[in-house]
Amino acid sequence: RxxxxxxxxxxxxxxxxxxxxxxxxxxxxxxxxxxxxxxxxxxxxxxxxxxxxxxxxxxxxxxxxxxxxxxxxxxxxxxxxxxxxxxxxxxxxxxxxxxxxxxxxxxxxxxxxxxxxxxxxxxxxxxxxxxxxxxxxxxxxxxxxxxxxxxxxxxxxxxxxxxxxxxxxxxxxxxxxxxxxxxxxxxxxxxxxxxxxxxxxxxxxxxxxxxFFFNCHCIYCNDDLCNRYDESATNHLCYKCGNPLILQLYSQKPNLSIINCISKNNSCQTEQIIDYVNISIIDYTEQSIDIYEEKLSNIQQILHENSILLLQEREKLFFVYQKLIND
Ligand SMILES: [Zn+2]
Ligand SMILES: [Zn+2]
Ligand SMILES: [Zn+2]
Incomplete structure (x- = not known):
């Protein structure tokens, strides 16, 4: 200046x-x-x-x-x-x-x-x-x-x-x-x-x-397996090993997600699809606040309380409300 x-x-x-x-x-x-x-x-x-x-x-x-x-x-x-x-x-x-x-x-x-x-x-x-x-x-x-x-x-x-x-x-x-x-x-x-x-x-x-040309070594980035748990653990438990099942994208059909077990338990196969769910995340094309709420509540029923995906969805809704208040 x-x-x-x-x-x-x-x-x-x-x-x-x-x-x-x-x-x-x-x-x-x-x-x-x-x-x-x-x-x-x-x-x-x-x-x-x-x-x-x-x-x-x-x-x-x-x-x-x-x-x-x-x-x-x-x-x-x-x-x-x-x-x-x-x-x-x-x-x-x-x-x-x-x-x-x-x-x-x-x-x-x-x-x-x-x-x-x-x-x-x-x-x-x-x-x-x-x-x-x-x-x-x-x-x-x-x-x-x-x-x-x-x-x-x-x-x-x-x-x-x-x-x-x-x-x-x-x-x-x-x-x-x-x-x-x-x-x-x-x-x-x-x-x-x-x-x-x-x-x-x-x-x-x-x-x-x-x-940025670096690798992050924080606890979240160190271990990919652990990351997948943190990110998308569901509240459904594997009936064989008792660990939380995780939600992942399904490559063959983009509108579906799959649920499987990624634990290292020998009797659980990580490739085995245990369930399919039709779930959609908030992408800001929603027409009304009710639709935002409905999406969040659907996701909430499947994901673990502390999963990062759920936190991110809550954050999105928070910003939508903040925007409403400011307007
Ligand atoms: Zn000038
Ligand atoms: Zn990191
Ligand atoms: Zn299992």
């Missing part, structure tokens, strides 16, 4: 020419890269002010140079490579050869992996829409956990940290501060108060773990 003038010099020139032809929201990464390059010329990637408003003074501040760009991984991952190839074309379109002597892949990688949604607006049907992006240097050092110590959130450009456990306070030493964890999946969401509602299901977890 302080340096608006300087940014304008470079960016307005580039954007004016194309203002009619391009959609700016599709050019977020090139614009962030241009902004970053200007920024590096101003403060060398060591900003005077931290955008995180409640980091104690005693904590060492990070600089741009401390961030990891994952450049080697990016070019090996189709998903990331496609974004990079698109970005480099957009940069050429906007800025021609202005950045020819700059290692754009390094900057791109750091931005893609460390950027953070800010100033979101709530939208029930499209999820939460970010209206901007920012990089928070000091807080980007936190590791991920599916059961994070911290919730982090920025409503405007400033970020605020909050403990999942409200009895804890932010440590005063860098050593302790660095050990804190956040969820990379559920950033920017103070609506969810219990760490348990932060547990993603296995598909979501694999998607975001592959995006």
């Amino acid at each position: 302080i340096s608006d003038e300087i940014y304008h010099k470079l960016e307005c020139e580039a954007y004016k020419k194309f203002s009619k032809e391009i959609k700016f929201e599709e050019f977020v990464i090139p614009r962030m890269i241009a902004r970053l390059i200007t920024r590096l010329n101003i403060d060398g990637g060591q900003p005077e002010h931290d955008l995180c408003i409640n980091v104690p003074k005693s904590i060492d501040r990070r600089t741009w140079y401390d961030l990891l760009g994952h450049r080697d991984e990016i070019i090996c991952s189709d998903r990331h490579l496609n974004v990079w190839l698109k970005t480099i074309k957009q940069i050429e379109l906007l800025f021609k050869d202005k950045f020819n002597n700059i290692d754009l892949l390094e900057i791109f990688g750091k931005i893609l992996i460390n950027r953070f949604r800010v100033g979101f607006i709530e939208n029930l049907f499209n999820g939460r829409l970010a209206i901007g992006w920012a990089i928070y240097l000091t807080t980007s050092r936190f590791n991920h956990s599916c059961q994070p110590d911290l919730l982090q959130c920025s409503y405007d450009i400033n970020m605020r940290l909050k403990f999942s456990d409200s009895n804890k306070i932010i440590p005063q030493t860098t050593l302790e501060f660095d050990k804190l964890t956040v969820s990379y999946r559920h950033q920017n969401d103070f609506r969810l108060k219990s760490p348990l509602t932060y547990v993603p299901n296995r598909i979501q977890r694999r998607t975001f773990v592959s995006f």
Whole structure:
């Protein structure tokens, strides 16, 4: 903000020419890269002010140079490579050869992996829409956990940290501060108060773990068999071994789910389908609040009290009611 003038010099020139032809929201990464390059010329990637408003003074501040760009991984991952190839074309379109002597892949990688949604607006049907992006240097050092110590959130450009456990306070030493964890999946969401509602299901977890180039070793991610229990344990017990049966998607018929036993008991075969159920999860196409309630109550009859699937369905209904109240 302080340096608006300087940014304008470079960016307005580039954007004016194309203002009619391009959609700016599709050019977020090139614009962030241009902004970053200007920024590096101003403060060398060591900003005077931290955008995180409640980091104690005693904590060492990070600089741009401390961030990891994952450049080697990016070019090996189709998903990331496609974004990079698109970005480099957009940069050429906007800025021609202005950045020819700059290692754009390094900057791109750091931005893609460390950027953070800010100033979101709530939208029930499209999820939460970010209206901007920012990089928070000091807080980007936190590791991920599916059961994070911290919730982090920025409503405007400033970020605020909050403990999942409200009895804890932010440590005063860098050593302790660095050990804190956040969820990379559920950033920017103070609506969810219990760490348990932060547990993603296995598909979501694999998607975001592959995006950030790491493996999560939290108790939820360590053991796939255990994950399947946590996620979709039902309240039906196996008549042979007495363990809860689990609910799984049925590949042959998408509208049906199957129930089977995955315990390691010798007399139980994991491949054996014990039952079929017709159950549908909340997908926000429901026409009335009664239908939401009905879906939840159907799922509740099958799933175990503590199954993650059930928690997630309750969470969805909670947001639907919250939306109703706000409107
Ligand atoms: Zn301008
Ligand atoms: Zn995890
Ligand atoms: Zn069994």
